[in-house]
Amino acid sequence: MKALKPNFNLKEINKKNFLAKALEVFQYQANNNPVYKEYLQRLACDFKAVDSLEKIPFLPISFFKTHKISTDEQATQITFLSSGTTGIERSKHLVADIALYETAFRKGFQHFFGNIQDYTILSLLPSYLEQKNSSLVYMINDLINQSKNKDSGFFLHNHNELINKLIALDSKEKKVLLIGVSYALLDLIEKQEFSLNNTFVMETGGMKGRRKELIKSELHALLKKGFGISTIYSEYGMTELLSQAYSLGKGLYQTPPWMKILIREVEDPFTLLPKGKSGGINIVDLANINSCSFIATQDLGKIHSNEQFEILGRFDHSDIRGCNLMI
Secondary structure: OOOOOOOOOHHHOOOOOHHHHHHHHHHHHHHHOHHHHHHHHHOOOOHHHOOOHHHOOOEEOOHHHHOOOOOOHHHOOEEEEOOOOOOOOOOEEEEOOHHHHHHHHHHHHHHHHOOHHHOEEEEEOHHHHHHOOOHHHHHHHHHHHHHOOOOOEEEOOOHHHHHHHHHHHHHOOOOEEEEEOHHHHHHHHHHOOOOOOOEEEEEOOOOOOOOOOOOHHHHHHHHHHHHOOOOOEEEEOOOOOOOOEEEOOOOOEEOOOOEEEEEEOOOOOOOEOOOOOOEEEEEEEHHHOOOOOEEEEEEEEEEOOOOOEEEEEEOOOOOOOOHHHHO
16 A cells, blocks of 8 residues: 655755655655665565664665656656756756746745845856756746846856956945856956855856866865855755755855765765765655655765754765666
């Protein structure tokens, strides 16, 4: 007998009820997501006996490249694709409820930054715009529309127009949020050195093969100098998720109440590590109720005592242990 789909509102999830909601979602997906169900069976996981986050097996994120991860493939409203170079298999996220995605990123933004209408949103995401079907572009486009500001908008390679607008808005003491992929922000400050006072700069990570990869501290040092500001914000999200974590500075990320980070042992992916220890990042994203909410990423990180986490890099090998169970 299939488990019933949990009935909850993201806005109602908090620390006190997170575990109960997560276990409800796990039971639902263990029964209704064919790929996840088979993965659990091959692990000999008695999912009916799972009563804690520590006992939940997390699905390797690479499965989104090779399988259709969904509790109801027929209900797909939109398919998001990860960014990637030619010849590289792109992850596919079958989204059954686009309204749920909109709720997740709107409430997530509000949770950390307040009313979207207080900002002018300037977006510099050339590689994402060029490849189409990007969940990040969908989110930023919606935030631009939600800002109801005529100056908000996307910029592709028109750096001069962006430079002029950024300087003009900042001088008028307008609250501006510049969101950009890392390499594009570096390209921008090579053209113009800024001295901004009312602008928040948020990087979304990734050089996308356009530049040498940098550790966060190096990247942020360059961006702070180039924009003339003291803090760089960061967004941590991915095609396979419907929620985002944000860093408000110092490279330390926080999650909205319906999202949680766990750290796993690198050599033993089914063993979780305590705070302060470095390992692979596992993510619980309850907004992913229609696909899979329990994902083992290819990122390395650690959780601090205040529940904030940092990203330390990525696995050197391309596949996470456990993937060959389904090959």
